Amino acid sequence: MKISDRLSLSFRNLLRRKSRTILTILSVLIGTVSIIMLLTLAIAMDKEQKDMIESFVGIENIEVTSSGMGNKINKSTFSKLKKINHVKYVIPYKDFYFDIKLKSDNKARLQANSGIKLIPDDIFKKIKPDMIEQGRALNSSDDLSMLIGSDVKISKFKKMGQYYQKVPVDKLEPLSQKYKLTLGYRGEALPSPSINNESKPQNIDVDMKLVGILNDKSFLDKNTVYINEKTFKSLEKEDQKLELKSLDSDNGQGNNKELFTSVSLVCDKYENVSGVEDEVKSMGYETSSSIQMIEDINKASKNIMLILGGIGSIAFFVSAIGIINTMLMSIYERQKEIGVMKVIGASVSDIKSMFLIEAGFIGFFGGLLGLLTSLLITLIINHFIGNMADPSGENFKLLIPIWLAILGVSFSSLVGILAGYLPAIKATKLSAIETLRSN
Structure with missing residues (x-):
């Protein structure tokens, strides 16, 4: 048949x-x-x-911190980490958390979940044009300027019942706005006045300029505001005018202070994160990454x-x-x-x-x-x-x-x-x- x-x-x-x-x-x-x-x-x-x-953190990133064994994060640490195979970028940084508000609207803020990070000027040189959504990257001559990740938005807090909720203001273009960064402490009880009885302010508003916005191709975190070394030094000068300093520039290390107190590694591939992380741990440092969460x-x-x-x-x-x-x-x-x-x-x-x-x-x-x-x-x-x-x-x-x-x-x-x-x-x-x- x-x-x-x-x-x-x-x-x-x-x-x-x-x-x-x-x-x-x-x-x-x-x-x-x-x-x-x-x-x-x-x-x-x-x-x-x-x-x-x-969306919260790059899956190729590893955060490195000091361990309780006496290993500090310093310049020698950065050079050691650069020698590890499959490490594409070594990004030293220092964290800050300050309000950045619009000058035209005191209730509108530049919301960055990861705060502000000071990173070295040579890192900005590694940002390629295809990593920029709008504007440009920071350079060493920019003063009181900032660069933001793609997830940083202008938002307002609106009361929803008993709670306040962050609501993005989409109609405002970030690059076209003028900003102010508030140093110091607003509305909080301060220690007794200084011994010389000089009258010093509790807070200072510093004008800031936004020069660019990163896109998702960037190796930098999407939810962070970035500043360069010159901007940090200018903010330090303003901070010295306050009754109580808000910039802990020495990080409690006295004369052996380091400008950058933490470091982030960016690996070439996600598959290599686990191996790099193990090597960093063998050097005596603590690490955190998204690999365990992903697994x-x-x-x-x-x-x-x-x-x-x-x-x-x-x-x-x-x-x-x-x-x-x-x-x-x-x-x-x-x-x-x-x-x-x-x-x-x-x-x-x-x-x-x-x-x-x-x-x-x-x-x-x-x-x-x-x-x-x-x-x-x-x-x-x-x-x-x-x-x-x-x-x-x-x-x-x-x-x-x-x-x-x-x-x-x-x-x-x-x-x-x-x-x-x-x-x-x-x-x-x-x-x-x-x-x-x-x-």
Whole structure:
């Protein structure tokens, strides 16, 4: 029997029992939709978590701090770290946390979750033009100037019930605004006045200029305001005029003070972060990076995928039982037909392949319709739930990867063939004489 004859005969047999075929295909459809949608949800959750982590800190970054073993962060530390393989950038810095407000609106602030960082002038020279979204990078001659990451926004605090919430002011272009940085302490009790009884202010507003905004390609943190060494020295001069100093320039190290008190490493690839981190720890320094968090998330995501995939597989198992039941009933109804086929010369492989093809058809069409149904469901979810979470529609989206679409249809076809194997074997074992004698 030709393969085309087998296909034609199998297809006609399925159409003769339309109701049963449709119900069996429907069970496969439900199984396919279950496993595709559950795995798509797991993939979307995994991507959302990774994007969230990457938005706070670069996954190639390692923060290095002094340990309790007496190892200090100093210039010799920077030179040692530069020699480590796979370290692309060594960024010494010093942290500050001050208010930077708009001169035109005292309630609007330049909000940076990571505060202000003083970094060396030579680091700014490494910023390439394609890392700048607007404006330019800082240079050593810029005074009372700053550069901001892509996530630093102009915001206001608005009262929402009993709490205040940060609300971005999108209508204001950061580069076109004038800013003031407040040194000192506002509205707080200060120690007793200085011994010489000189009248000194508690705080000073220093005019600042924004020269540029970094984009996501930059190796610097996205949520930070950056200043150069000249700006820091100018702020130090202003700080000396205050009753209580707000710039701890010596970091408690007395005569051995260092201008930069912490350091951040940027590795060439995320895969090399773990090795670099181990080497830095062997030098006696403490480190922190996102690698452990990423690994934990990857592990949790794999577990979620396995759990959700297992739940979807149960529906597939039920579908397989439905296919087996359908094929067994078909054998009992077509005993004489099978007997006639054997008498006229049909081989065992012809009969077996015919039933396997029928079961495969059911699995394939059920999987294909399940994939189309899943695509429709994702469109509905993305349109309604996605837009409710974020008007831009970019906050959370379900996307079915091509590999999952192919796997879903292929797996459903395979389940159909495997489910039809036992009925096909049973059909081949029927005796031609007994089937012709049966009513």
